[in-house]
Amino acid sequence: MNFDLTEERQMLQDSLRRFLRDKYDTAARNKILESDTGFSADIWNGLAELGVIGALFTEDQGGFGGAGFDIAVVFEELGRAGVVEPFLDTAILGGGLIADLGNEDQQAHVEELIGGALQVAFAHGEPTSRYDLNQVTSTAKVDGDNVVLNGRKAVVVNAENADMLIVSARESGEAGDENGISLFLVPADTKGITLQGYALLAGGRAAEVTLDDVSVPASARLGEAGKAFKAIEARVAAANVAICAETLGAMETATRLTREYLMTRKQFGKPIGTFQALAHRMSDLLIEMEQARSAVIVAAGNLEAEYKARETHISAAKNLLGRAGRLVAEDSIQMHGGIAMTQEYELAHIAKRIIMADHRFGDTDHHLERFIALAAA
Incomplete structure (x- = not known):
């Protein structure tokens, strides 16, 4: 192939x-x-x-x-x-x-x-939803030709800069049900929307979003009423492919910076990269890189596959990239020493990106459990 x-x-x-x-x-x-x-x-x-x-x-x-x-x-x-x-x-x-x-x-x-x-910004996650996409408690009530939205959304990335928010809300059913979730395209300056913004550790900004009797026309609904869950799930699958590929790219930069440092920093008149212990650790990182690349290729290749194949490969990739990324970030910092923790040095930001990527859309433990459940289904 x-x-x-x-x-x-x-x-x-x-x-x-x-x-x-x-x-x-x-x-x-x-x-x-x-x-x-x-x-x-x-x-x-x-x-x-x-x-x-x-x-x-x-x-x-x-x-x-x-x-x-x-x-x-x-x-x-x-x-x-x-x-x-x-x-x-x-x-x-x-x-x-x-x-x-x-x-x-x-x-x-x-x-x-x-x-x-x-x-735009996707306002879906809520304070109690963790990684479960079906945990939506925000409500959407039809009021004549309008729909009134109420609820809270957590860690809405790019909300402060967005011209429009895509807001998920429940039109029927209970929290945890897949059916009943709708999406609405809401201008960010609509009355009743309150943002509390903050900087993210790995860069960029997010906000806690409060929806207090936000009234939008029924024409703001995206797709059929109560039928948005499958589309959300498919988009999060694509986001997981994206974040796995982004982590792979960051890992490549971390290993490159580490290799360059090991061949520049000298002790006893020799580059420290020639010392056997550090050479073996560097070799381990390169092996992890190849496994990570294979996982990204498989996940990307299965993004258009049927549900079970798509989600199984994506959970496998997310779990592997989380584990391999943590190893690369931690070992790169340890082999650099103190310089790796300074904001003026590239690795400081790259390591943060790698570690925090594991916590978006499900961490290693979440996706390991999900992979087992999908494989057993």
Whole structure:
């Protein structure tokens, strides 16, 4: 089986890598992290012009990619450079749901998003939901021609910068039911929405979102009433492929920085990388890297597969990337010593990204349990 990139994906990878190498160094990122928005509009618009956002959507949706391997190529490069801009939340989750479920009028927003003019955020997780996608207690009550939303949403990434929120709410059933969950496209300045924003450890910003009698027209609903769960599950599957690929790219940067440091730092007149104990530890990291790459390839290749195959491979990849990523981050820091903990050094940010990626959409323990349950089903 040939795992080489197609010519189009190779061109995308090369152009994205060049752009980030020229524009996204440690100093530039630290400046972004210290900003009020937590992302750079110039970088966002530059990558949109490069076609990066379009690569995450199918041709029918106005893009030129959208497959699992397109997502993996883009996010591996974003992870390698430690990019903090909210591509996952705006394009894969929010934009993807609009593209999957939206009517003709709503689909027009996808074109704006691909062009870089529109920011969205997916307001789904709640204070008590943890990793369970069906734990939705926010409510949506029909009131004449409108729908009134009430509830709280937790850790809504990019909420402060979003022009629109995609809000999940329950129209019927109980918390834990898959049926009854609907999605609504809500302008961020709608009366009744309150945001409490904060910076995230791995970069970017999120907010706690309170919905207090937020009234939207029934036309704001995405798709059929109460039938949004499968679309949410499919989009989170794509997000898991993205975050696994991003972690792989970050792991590549961590091992590269460690290898360079080991061959530069000297003791007893020799590079410390020539010492057997450190050489063996470095070899272990490279082995983990190859296993991680294989897992990402399998997950990306099964993103369009039937439900059980898709979710089994994604949970397997998420578990492996979580474990391998932690090992790479911790060993890279230990082999560097104190310099790895300074914000001015690239590895400090990269290690945070690797560790925190494990906690989005389910950590290693969650996905191990899920893999066992899916395999036994």
